[in-house]
Amino acid sequence: MASFRQLTIHFETSAQLPPPYSYQYELRLKPSFQFLHAQLKLSYTHREELDMDEIEAEGFTPNDDYEWEGNLEKVWRDEVEKLLNKTKVEKNKQPDEEADLLALAWESDQTIEGTPQNLEDWYYLAQELLQAIYETSGKERAFELHLLDITSQEVKESILTASFQTRTAQIKKISGGKSALRFYPWHELPHLMEVLYAPNWLSEGAHEQRPKRNGLYFSPGDGIWYEYGKQIVEPGKGAATLPKLKQFVNRLLS
Structure with a gap:
């Protein structure tokens, strides 16, 4: 069985990225013996600053927010656990306005929260997990x-x-x-x-x-x-x- 009971990944694009491109999401992951249960809530931010014509001109739709809950293959549980086992976090780290924000909170023997020191590894794994969700849900093809x-x-x-x-x-x-x-x-x-x-x-x-x-x-x-x-x-x-x-x-x- 996995060494963590639940993991939440919170992500926000850099403050430098303007709408309609800016977005944030929360991804909750719960492992089981056979799969990794995932719950995703993704929303685009600051779009109230734009007219609908401006949003559509950039190739977006009136509502690009996305929610999904379901099971990912066991291999993703193993990859998350592998990275968690070598992750240390910094608490109360001051955000860099020019960089994306990613924070973790997970429960094992204790509750751990903060910004991972191996941030680039988590940026990449989070993107892979999103793509796995899009394919599993049928939103995108392989x-x-x-x-x-x-x-x-x-x-x-x-x-x-x-x-x-x-x-x-x-x-x-x-x-x-x-x-x-x-x-x-x-x-x-x-x-x-x-x-x-x-x-x-x-x-x-x-x-x-x-x-x-x-x-x-x-x-x-x-x-x-x-x-x-x-x-x-x-x-x-x-x-x-x-x-x-x-x-x-x-x-x-x-």
Whole structure:
């Protein structure tokens, strides 16, 4: 059985982040033998300062608040417990207005409250837990990246699927009409995301149909294809994100 009885994560975006983007949430977690029970209440803040047209112009809706209660897979209970066991907190820490706020409160042999010293680890795990909730509830689908490398000699194709619901990732490689499946290490996923989205992705000129011409193409699960070097470009002069992406992609296609 888990070493904690209940954990509450409270999160608020930085005071520097304006509406309609600013939000806060409270995530309550209770472990059991077979799963991790989760209760999420997320609300967007300071929207009373904006007109509805301004909110919708940024791609939001009149009400983007979200609540959910249900069970997450046991693997998430294990991950939370693992991080809790190496977490120490600072009580009454003064908030930094330029940083997001994250505080913990949990019950084990005693009640512990405060800001975790390993804050970055908790930022990341909290984001993973939110994504697991969105997938478990059906709000969002599992992450999928479709790669297509077309040359005059051959066509290489790989599909990476990462499920936050089950905390597993796999790669399906398709070549010559045959497919092979292998697991992808979950701990490498953050680096993949970092490399993948370091360049700029431009929707203008992207393909709505599966490409047939020579080139290296990416489709991030939305059915739209972006070509390397054309719709996936350097974010600025002197940047060198594309070679890193190419190197990473070659590993996924091999």
